[in-house]
Every structure is written in structure tokens, then in C-alpha cells.
Amino acid sequence: MTAFLEIKDLTVTFRVGSAIAARLKGDPVPDLVAVDDITFTVDRGESLGIVGESGCGKSTLARAITGLVPVTSGSISLDGGPLGKRRSKATRRRVQMVFQDPSSSLNPSMTVERTLAELLRVHKIVPRDRIDARCAELMDLVELPKSLLKARPRSLSGGQRQRVGIARALALEPDVLIADEAVAALDVSVQAPVLNLLNQLREELGLTVMFISHDLAVVRYVSDRVIVMYLGNAVEDRSTVDLFESPRHPYTRALMAAAPKFGVKKAPGESAIKGEPPSALDLPSGCRFRPRCPLAEEICEQVEPDLSGASETERTACHFPWEG
């Protein structure tokens, strides 16, 4: 079966600092490689989680897929068709996104209704006379009272805003929904209902979902499959169940060890990973995790391990993967 969403050799780099200044000094033009040569596929209806710490490139990856950041090299295709630099309105519609920060993800000067109606109108999703009705349906879909259609974002709570954010994404009836840290900024008590809603919508609407988060637990809760990223690379790509049962990459294991857990007391001075990630502008040779890896050996310094494994969705990028 051909993959629904196919990411191939995707690389995204950003220019940092002044190219002119660098040239004057004879330095190479400083480029930050945010996403480095990543390849994976997502099936229709699948829910893929992408997890990693800040600066690992997970958000850039999401934004590259939605077309918010230009792709440096590689390709993205959806349902066999390319998602290139220039996308038609109809193509754009198919990939939608839910953003992290509920305080900035809604236009503060627009009511909920205008926010939704604008999209319906511009994309001619429904006939003009059906717009009001469709707005109401969307509110139902995200379990918000219709009375809030007249509200402006600042009078909504964080959870309500995030639901509006989801409604906005769904208004365009997309095939793929990318949720970028969709609950990270929400109060703890409000996170769960939003996560539940996303799960439920995926089933009801047959959405393909990419869920991006730094929180392993959240990813586990919503995803069928998880890609772990570290410094622009995918280091592990496995089904959720497998990954959490037997993480293979030392980084995945360290992440899990570092996450706070109920009922476990921290021992003085103890930590799961030593040191801090190196600068993305000054990457170590070989395996990027090598300087912090407890298992690192000489080969790790010389050869960058490929993301490989038994199948497309059973891959690890490590010379010494943990075999559990």
C-alpha cells in the first residue's frame, strides 16, 4: 500500500546571523540544520506522535509539512501528490494544524464565528447560506456551546480557545491534522478533555493525526506510533506499544528515565542524562547523542548511525540498540 503522507529526505535549514558578516570574516555562512534528512511515512487514519526536547526540530518538521517553513531539500507528498512550496488553496486545506499557545493562536479581534466563517467563505466549504449552520455544527463537534460563537478569544478560557483552534482546523475538513504541543500550555485539569476530544475526532472523522509533544505520556496517550527526535534527527520510529515497552535508543531510554514519575523519589544528585544537548550550529561527529550517551564507543564518533530496522515502522538509529 502506498503511504498516505510521505516525507522523504526532508531537510530544513535556517540562516542564522548575517551571511555578509560571515563572508567578510571568511567563515562559512552559518546555517542551522533544524531538520536533517528525515524520511518516514504515515498511513491514512494513523496517529503519529513525534516526541523530543526543545530544539530537536519537531516543530520545524510540522511547520514544513504545513508549508509554514520552506523546505530546503527533500519532498513531502500527500496521497501521491506533492506538497511543494506553492500550494493551491485546495491542497493547503488538506493539512491543518492546531497550535500550542491558546493565548496567541486566535485572532483577538475576531469573534469565534468570524474566525470560522472566514475560512468557510474563503474556501467555499459550504454555500453562503449554510455558513451559520456549519459554524454551529463545528462548535458541536468540539463540544463548545454555540453561545460562544459571539465571544472573542479573550473572554474564553484556555481550554475553550484550544477547542476553537481545533474547530478552526476542522472547518477546512482536512485529511491530516497536525497538533503541535496542543495541550502544553493548558492547565493540567484541562489537558485531558482536549486530548480526549482529539482522539475522538480522529476516530469519527478518520483523520490522520500527527501529534507533536515534548511529553512522552501525552504522546503515548494519543498516538499509534512514535518518532523520537534528537537534534534534527529521528533516532527511533516505532509503534507506541513497542516503544514504551522496550525503548531501544539510549536517548529514548534516558528520556523515559528523566520524566517524573509518581511514587518515585529522586535520589540526591541523580539524573538520567548528563550534560546538555550541543549547539545545533556545532554538532558532534558521528552519532549526535554520542557525547551524552552512556554506551558510546569509538564507532559512534566516526559513523553516524542510520535509522533502520526490521520494517518502515520499526526503526532505530543506534549502533548499539537496546534489545529488550
Add this chain to the structure above:
Amino acid sequence: MTDPTALPLDLSAADSQGPLDDRKFWQRLPVKVWVGLAIVLIYVLIAVFAPLLAPHDPLAIDPANKLASPTGDHLLGTDELGRDVLSRLLYAARVDLPIGFLGALMPMVLGTILGALAGFYGRWTDTLVMRTADVVQAFPAYILVIVLVFALGQGAKSILVAFTVLAWVVYARIIRGEVLRIRDLDYVHAARVAGLGRLRILRAHVLPNAINQTLIYLPSDIVFATLALAAFSFLGLGIPPPTPEWGAMIAEGQPFIRTNWWLATIPGLIIVVFGLGVSLIGEGFEERLHG
């Protein structure tokens, strides 16, 4: 979890979600705004009803009765052509107020447009607009007004064009900064992901939210425009006579300050009070919006 809205107090996050609808915004305005609004309203009423309020024709000359001291007939005396000073002061509001307001609004409109284009389109548009802004900012206003008065003739038109050409820079910088900030906010990203056109995004999603900052700046610019108008009148580049205008009245009255001190002093005070009123509104709004 990061909450970028978190300020030192954790109640601030709640604040930003608080139900602050527009009505409450107005209710909670500081007293100074109301004082300022009252002052400005009085001036506006004076401007509107000047023909009813003025005891005399502000242009009617009576050279035989020039430089008269205040009397029952001429409450503030007469000027050097025997015109009633009180009537002229009242009528002057019809010149100074519109120029003050327009002199701030027009640059705001131009600055908003240019700043928005610069911020939103970036690249050479940005470079062009902002470097022009640098040059304009470095340029002495006086020269520009002189050139414009040469080219367009003396009068409100030249003054307004000069203000617009000079003062847009501030607005452009504010708007550009705001646009750059808002351009990276998620709701703009969302609009882009949704495939909305750039112009639509700029118009509907970026500008309405960027414009608040300029509104705060507007009152002080109104004061500045009023003062600049007065200064240009003083230098003989303002509104041509005999149209009453406060700055010109100061300039005309100034030679007589030893004998008829009120001629120059009162229009000055009137400008000060107007400026105070406008500034109070500005300060109050700023306080309300920024805490």
C-alpha cells in the same frame, strides 16, 4: 510546560483570560481619561459652535479700536487690527483642532500602511521603507515645511502634507514592529496554513491587532501636531492670516506683550490646556492598556 504568558504573578495568566469585554474596559478607565475627554469635548464644542459663541465676527477689522484693553464689549480686548480677540480664539479652534487631529491621523494612516507593508512583506520592501524612514527622521522638519510651503503655498494643505511626510515614521516603526511580532503569532500561522491570501491576512488578522499600539501614540502626536502648527505659524509658515489660529495669534500678539500681555499669553494657555486634555486621554488609555 512553558506558559509564555506567565508573568511574575501567576494570576496574570488568569487575567489575560478574564472576561474583559468592551463595556468593562470603558468602565475601568482612569478618571484622568474622563477629565481629558471633558476638556477635549469642550474644545470640540467650541469649534463646532464658534459662530454661536463668538460675540463678534473674528475677521471684522476695526483699526480705530485696535489693541483695546478688555471691556464689556471685547472681553479679551482687540488685536492690532481691532478684531475681537475672544471671537478669534473661539474660531481658531476650528483651524487648530482639525489640523491637530488630521496632522496626527494622516501620518498614522500613511505610517500604518508603510509599516505594515515593510513588516509583512519584508525583504526589499522593508529595506526601502525603513531606510527611507531613517532618512526622513534625520531630516530637519523646518526645511521640509519650507520646501512644501514653496511648492504648495502657505496653508493647511502644506502643513498637513509636511506633517504626514515627517511623522509617518514613528507609526511605521511601531506598526512594523507589531507586524513582525504578530506575523509570528500562531493565529497568523493558522491563517497561512488555512491558505488565506496574504492581503487578507494582513488586513484581517495582522493590522487590526497591530493598530492598538499606534492608538496609544496618537494623542501625543495630536499635541505635537498642534504645537508644530503653532511653531510654524510663529515662523511665518503656518496658516495664512487673517484666519485665526492660536500659534499665529501668539506670534501676532507677542510684540505687544509689554502692553497687552494677554494677546500672546491667552492663546498659549489655550494650547496648553488643549494639549493637557489630549495628553490625559493618552496617558489614561496607556495606563489602562499596559497597566
Add this chain to the structure above:
Amino acid sequence: MSDRILEVEDLSVTLERGGKEITPVQNVSVSLGRGEALGIAGESGCGKSLTLKSIIGLLPPGAIVGGDLRFALDREEPISYESADVHGHGIAIIFQEPMTALNPTMRVGDLIAEGPKIHHGLDRREARERAIELMRLVGIPSPEKRARMWPHQLSGGLRQRVMIAAALSTEPKLLLCDEPTTALDVSIQDQILGLLQELRTRLDMSIIFVSHDLAVIGELCDRIAIMYAGQVVEKGPVDEVFADPKHPYTEALMHSVPSFQQTTEKLEGIEGAPPDPGSFPDGCRFAPRCRYVRDDCATASYALVQIGERRETGCIHPELLEGIGS
């Protein structure tokens, strides 16, 4: 208790906001023993951070504070919340955002040296040495080099370590932590928690740790106080509270957080949103969101009731709770 280091009794904080008086912290009482770590948990707007700032007298100007604060290091009588007496004397604080909490125009070494200079009268050279020593203590690699750096040149984790070193420079007996790991990546958070645990044991320092993350508090603290809408709703030893919450809010919070240790079950969360300090409901403040709500909840007045030996709850119907396991 003789080894009590801090006693906060009936703390209330009233602020003016938009011309209206609000009381985001009401009747909060907490106490802390020597070397003990207390966690204060709660969501945004619950007053946890403000409670912390009251203790160290860092309230915004115009705040009205009621209640007593006894800081029993060297005195018995209550001291005023506004007083600057505690600054640098026994209590120190670290904040959530190490970037904004460090003076951007001061080299980090100089900042850490401020405390020793002011309180111990060290001269510049001595203070600098002390600063480097402290930086080493909090695990900053090559402290001599880093002491000369500006805050913005450091990573988030290092900044938080600098912040801790600065706090330690006053040799505090009590360290207040205001969500110090929230802005950090999970691996760095893990390191900082380890560091705090280590410092606590090594320096016999008490800690109050404020966080919205129950699990983090669980890893570090002995006791926990759960706050909701400006009030403490439950207090007790961490393990006991987690195992058997006695307040519906505590219970609901625990149901809200997914865990990657356990297999997926449906999370419940809590309907609605935490109330704004300007509009706390009457009666039990959690009642509008509570699944066990009864009629009398709407009129219940706030009181913490002792349940068992070491636990207190603010719920008038603790018997209704199902418990975590059920």
C-alpha cells in the same frame, strides 16, 4: 514543633486589579520543618506562586497581606510580610524563567557575588572566588569561564543553575522554588531536581517547591499542599495524598495526567476551567467543577479538617471519594 523553620498562618493577599480588590490567596496556612521539602501544587491562578512571594516579601506594591509569618530561624515573634528582613537572611528563592530572573546587564559571576558581598562583607576578589565555588557546587562546568559570561550566553539549564548558585550565596536555610523546572526540558528538569535533592541533603536546607506538576513534586517533596482558587484544599505526606486523595480536586488532577508508565485508559480531566481570582465562586470553590458536588457544597465555608494523623482536607464530603484505585 521545635524543628519548625517556617510557619505561615492564615495568609491572605489582597491586590488591586483594574480598580477592583481581589484576594488571590486566602487563609493559607503552611508550616515546614528543618530539612523538609514541601510541595505546593495547583493550576494557574490558584495563588501558589503568590503565597511563595508573600513569604519572601516580594509582593507587588500595593498588596495587602494578612496573617502571620514566623520564620523561626532566629526569632519567635511573627515578622511582617512586607519586611525586607528576610531578604538574604535565611530565605532565598528561584524562579520559573531563569532568563528573566537574571539581570541581563550583569555577568553571572558578579550576580552570584552580590550576596557574599552584601552579607558577608567579602571584597571583590573573595566574592568572586566564592561565586566560582558556588557555581562548582551547583554543577556548572568550567565555572571560571562561565562566571564571566552574560546570562543570555548560557543555556536554560545553566541559567537555572546560576540562579540556584545565586540563591545559595546567601546561605539560606529555606529555598523557595517557584516552578523552577517548568521552562526546562525534561532531561534538564531531571538534572535540576537531582541537584535540588542533593543540595537539600548536603546543606540541610528546607525547600518549598511550587509546581503544577504533581509528579515533579512527588519526586522531590515529603509533604504536599494542594491549592485551588487561592485556598489550600488538601495537605499531607506526598505518598499518602497520591495514594488516597481526600479532596475531589486532588483526585481529579491525578486522573487528568496521562502517564507513560501505565497502559492507556481514558483520562477524565475536569470540566470547566480554574476560576479567575476576580471571580471565585461562593461556598466550596471547587463545587462548580466537582463530580461529587452536593447541595450543601455551595454554602460550605472554608476550613481545613484534620483527617487522620497527618492529613487535612478542605472537602466537607471526603467520604464520597472513590479513591484512586477504584
Add this chain to the structure above:
Amino acid sequence: MGRFGFVAKRLLQTIPMLFGIVLVVFMVLQVTPGDPARQVAGLRASEAELEEVREKLGLNDSVVVQYGRYVKNVLQGDLGYSYKSRKPVAEIIAPRIVITSWLLVGGVLLTLVISIPLGVLAALRKDRPTDHIIRGLGLVGLSMPSFWTGVILLLLVALRFDFFPPGGFGESTYDHFRSIILPSLTLAIASAPFIIRGLRAEMISVMESDYISTARSLGVSGGRLVRRFVLRNAAGPGITLVALEIGYLLFGAVVIETTFALPGVGQGIVLAARARDLPTVQGYTLLFALVVMAVYLLADIIMAILDPRVEIEA
């Protein structure tokens, strides 16, 4: 790229600006109605004579050629030649710069002397009566036309106290000092409110920042807190404010020099414009623009020195 890099970049940026300024200055001459040749040849010169003059002055060359020549001359420090006074423009302007420098330095100093204590006081006493009074006075000062203020000061002060001369610049340094006080004060009354307002806002935002909480929690208080933590951080934006103010001060100088009969560049530009001495007007304009640009540049450089973060913003 470091702070040195920032300064270098900032300097590089001024080059196109310089060209822009020179272009605009050049355009002033082009768009001003009236014939420069007539200026030289006399009002009733014949067309042939005018033509001769035009040829001599190169006015018949294309605008581009003229601009190129002007740029070249300016780069060589040649601001042109006043046909009226038979002097190089630079020589006409130079003596006036001294006087205006006195005025500007006096104005800036007085502005700072007034605004720094008041701004700091207002911030420290935020929302208390002191704050309200200072801000109220500021608003009044902000709304006063400076030529009006100047005359009032002349009448109320200069005519009553012999110490203050009623105008002019005097001959000795002591005279200069006395002469400059009232004009400087007039400038300061107009500009101090801006600085007070800006400084107050900046101080408040600094004082409400987390790192001040940090400092206070470390036991830093009183003067040490204000000096090492508050002022240090408020200084950068404060300097930018002052720099922006210089532009307004220059405009103020045009008016105030007229009021106080100070033969500085402000008065000079008015007189040169009235006399249609266009090369001189150009010279003044260029001077004004260069000063403003230099002040902004200086402010940015000081910012870069004061604020270690500048390099990331660059």
C-alpha cells in the same frame, strides 16, 4: 558576531543612509521653486546672462550629473559655495555650530538634570501623589509651545534678573554661559517631559521584572539595587530616548534661537532660507541630518556597550 560586529554593522548601515540624506538634501535645491541662476545673476538679469551663469554653475547638466558632483564635493568636505556671501558654505555654518552646540548641550544637560531625578522619583513613587504631580507637570510642559515659553521666561526672568541677558550670545565665555541658560531651559521644558515619561515607564518595567525580584531576594536593596540593577537596565532605552529627543531639540533650536536672538544654526537656516541662499540652506540641512544620524548612531553604540544582549538582536 559580538558587539564589535554590531557596531561595525551599524556603521556600514549608515553609508546608504548618508547617500539617502545627501540625495534628499540635493533634491531640496531641485524642487525649491526659483532659479538659482537668477540668484547669482540678479533679479533683472537677461535670459542670456542667466544662461551664462547656468553654464558656469553647471546647472545645465543633467540632474544625475549634478547629484554626482554634489556627492563628490560633499565627500571631499566641500559643502558648496554661497554666491551671496562669496564664502564657502562650511565657513558660514561653522561659527554658528558653536552657539547651537552650547544651546544643545545646555538643553540636553538641563533636560537630564530635570528629567532623571523626576523620572526616577515618579517611578519609585508610582501612583502616589508625587508621581501624579510630576506627571501632571510633565503634561503641561509637553503642551507648551516653546516660543511661547521662551517669551514668558524672557519677561518673567530675564527682565527681572540682570544675571540673565535678554538675548544674544554675549562676548565672553561667562556671557555665553549666562545667555544660554534661559534658552536651554526653554528647550528642557519642552523635552524633559518625554524623558521623564520614558524613564519612568522604563524604570517601572525594570522594577517589575523578575531579576529585580531576584536581586531583592538576595538582599540587594536601596541605592545598590537602583544603581546596579535598575538604572543599568533602564539606561539603554533612556539613552535611545534622549537620542530621539535630539531631533526634536534641533527643531526647537530653530524656534528658540529666533526668540532669544541666538545666532546659531537654527537662526541661520531661517535666515539663509529667507535670503534664498540655497547652497547654504543645503549645507545646514546636511549638517542637521548628519548630526541627527550621528546621534542615533552614537546612541546605538552606547546601547551596545551597555547592553550585552545587543549582539543577539543585531
Add this chain to the structure above:
Amino acid sequence: MRIKKIIALFAVLALFASACGDDDDAGTTEATTATTAAPVTTEAGGTTEATTATTAAPGTTAAPGTTAAPAESGGTLRVTRFESFDGWVMDSAAAYVSYNTHQAVMEPLIRFAADGYGFDPGLAETWVYDPDALTITFTLFEGAAFSNGDPVAAEDVAFSLDVWNAGPNFGGSWDSIVAITGEGREIVMELAYPDNTILPVLSGSISGIMPKDFAGMTEDEFYNSPIGAGPFMVDEWSIGGRIVLKKNPNYHREGRPYVDEVILDVVTDQTENQILFESGDTHVVEYLPANVAGQYDPTEVYVCAIHSLEHLGMNVLRPPFDDPFLRKAVAYAVDYEAVNAGLGGYYGPPSGVLSPNIYNWAPPSEPYFRRDLDKAREMLAQSAYPDGVQVEINYDSGNGVDALIAQVLQANLAEIGVDLTLTGLETGAFLDRAFTVDADMTIWNYGAISPGIHDPIIWLAATEWLFSGWETDTLWDLFFAYAEAATDAEMQAIATEVQDLSFNEAHAIGIGEGSYLHAVSQTLTGFESAPWGLYYYDTIAISG
């Protein structure tokens, strides 16, 4: 065209006479010269005294400081003026204030007398004009020398003549002089033809004597640091800035100048001038605008003889003022008394288009325009614009007096339905538009600077009838007729004809006649001014 050159701007026509200023020892301008009338020719070249009977009596002035020889000397004379000095190139100076200053440094051979009717000695002690021999013979003062010590010689005068002739504005005014020779104190000018204008020209500031070859400097260097044989030397100067003149130690007249130093400042602000004057920081405020003169102590206002003419030119080259009825309507609608009142009583109703109080002045043959609204309406009704019209009036916005007059006119004309738009222009722009006759109406002021009516006639011609665009050929013809005229009556008839031309067509009309004014401190003695406001610094002393 030679004629046009000659008559350029302020060229003046002198009569055949050679005046002989027999200077008394101290050399001050005596009251007697003021009352002697301008010399008039007889054909023989001898001099006879002319009478001033036919001219309007000069306004007698009760000005302060006009006492006889000052007793004290030393001190600094401080002068402020609203206008900027405009450089040392005598040919291109346009401001009255410049003329005063030029003469103080580069003194001409002869000076005009304070009464404006005759001549006084300058560098030359005596002068004889012989129209038959076509020579003028000057005898220099004993010891006349430039400030660098070099004696003034014929070569210097000859050199100066070349420089004068090269000037774009006035060059040509000296065309009649073909050679200059002389030895010792004697300088002889040879003329190509009899020239009535030459003596007045030589008395003007445009005829200052410069050292030969600019005393070794280049032209530009010289104009930067000029050298003359006048009573003062330039110490410091700039355009629009301060000018400091120091006493010339080599000055030929014993005892003069009385003051050691003259400091001239430009103070454009009227209030500031007033304050400086009252506080004693300045001794003289030159050319007070009439509207602010009332602010000075009347005993300290020096009122020159009535001479200044405020005038209005209406552009006949285009509608609507190509319509003579409209022009007349305007002329009858102006409230001349109101203009006078607006200008502090210093400007009375006009008597014509020629500035009065000069030799051979004559009124129009009919009474001049006075306000008569009925007549104005009647004229308007006959015009193409019976319902009124909208027109623009141009004036120099830097001139407060003209701005005031414009406002009075606006109010007056509004009464007959003529809607006046006031366009105040910056001086340069104003002049540009005025001289290209590019305005509906132009308001300005002029005063002749010579004691003959030919001077205003030339001015009218040079300005195309005060910027109205009316043809000037007739005027030139009249001018030549005037120059050839033999008797006063003939000349006065010509003056009347000029007046009538303007009166009948009303294209250029006078709207107010007044005096130039100076504020002069009581502490000065020896201040005497010609009707057009010119005075000499070296006759002034500071007392007390």
C-alpha cells in the same frame, strides 16, 4: 540694452549741478544742509539753489539724538536689525541695512546729505561737475587712505569703476564715465556725454571705493575681508550673523568716527528687539515695522520724513484684473484710513503712486483714490464681475506690515464682494513671483533713495508698474523726457503724468504713505537719517 542698464534699480538722476559740500572743520552734517534745497542746473554749469516750494514739505522730524557735534567719543555702538546683511558685494546687496554697512567700510567719494536732497563730502572734500567740459573733478580729503594705510588714488577709483561696471545689477550705471585720471588729491572723471544721474550714483553705497586690484587679494578673498577708506574696518562678519566693525585708525577726518566699534546683530524677533532695546543692550533698532513702533517710547522713535509708499499692483496681464473697472472698484474700496490706523498712524492716505518728499514730486491732476464704497460698487457693476470675484494677493510673509495691510484689504474688498485669498510667501519666493508678474495682486513697499522723482519712475519701470505687468514704454519715454526737461514745471508735469497714468488705469496704486522708523536710544547723539532710513555710523556718539 544700455538704457535699461543705466536705469536699473536704484540708479538716480542728478541735475546738472555740482554740489559742493564745503565741510566745516568737524565735518558733521549741519542742520543747514538739511534745509538747503537740491541744486538745480542752469545751462551754464554754475550752481544755483533750487527751491523746494513745489515739492511736498518733508516731514519734519522731532527725532532724538539729532543734535550737533557730539562731545564724547569711544564706546561700542550696538545696532540690531530684522533683516540680514547680505554680503560685501555692493552690486548684489538688496537690503537697506546693507547699504548703511557698506558705506561705513567702503566709503564713496561723496555721500548723500541727511535731508536726502543734496550731497555731503565723502572721500572727496569738494567736487565740481562741469557739463561743458564733461568732467567731474574731485578733491580728496587730506590723508584719505585705506584702512591698510595706502592712500586713496585715482587708480583705486578707476579700478573700482571697473568692478562696479561688471556688476550684474547696477553695472552700466557708470557707463558715462570713460576715463579716470588724476594726481595727488585730485581725481578727474571724464564723461562721454552729460549725465545727470552720475553724482547721485556716486553718492550711493554701490559706489564704494575699493583699493586697486583688491589690495592684492582675489575677488573672493576681498569680499571676505573687504578693505575700504571708510570710517570703519571689518573685524568680523557673516551673513545673518553678527558684524563687528572697528574704528579705522587711518580715517582721514579728524576725530571720526566717534565710537570705537559698531556691533550689528540680526534679531528677527520683534519682541526680542524691543527687550534688547529697553534693557539698553542695543542702541538702534533699524527699520522698525510701523505696526510695532507703538511699543517703543515715542521719544525714542526716529521718524524719517514721509517717504515710504505701500503699494498694490494688480496684474493686468490676465483676468480678472485685465478689467480696469474691477481695478478701480478695488481702488475705491480700500479703506486708506484703516490702513493707516493699522500701521500705528505712521502711514497716511496715499497721494499717488510716486513716493513723496522728493524733488519735483507732484500729485495726480485729480484727487487720488479715497474710500468710496458707492463708487466702488458702481465700478464693479460695470466690470465683468458684477457679483464679485475671487483673487489672490501675494505678499512677503516675513513682512508684518504687508501682512497687516493684506488683511485690511481683505476685509475692505469683502465689502464689495471681492474675495481675497492671502498668500504670504517667503521673501525669495515672493520676489520671484513678483518680478515674473505671477500674482493677481502684489503688495509691497518702496521708497526712492535719491532726491529726484526720476528714481521712483525708474523703479516703476523696472518693476513693470509695481508688478502689475502694465506696459512700460510710455514710462520710459516719460523718463527720457524728464531727463531732458529744462524747468521744474516741466518735470513736475511729467510727474503728474506718471501719477495720472496709474490713477486713470488703477493698475498700480499707492495704499499708504509713511515714514521709515528707527528706534534710537536717548544716549546717542548725532543720529541723522535720510528719508529712506540711511544714516552714518561715524556721525554718532554715545553719551552718558
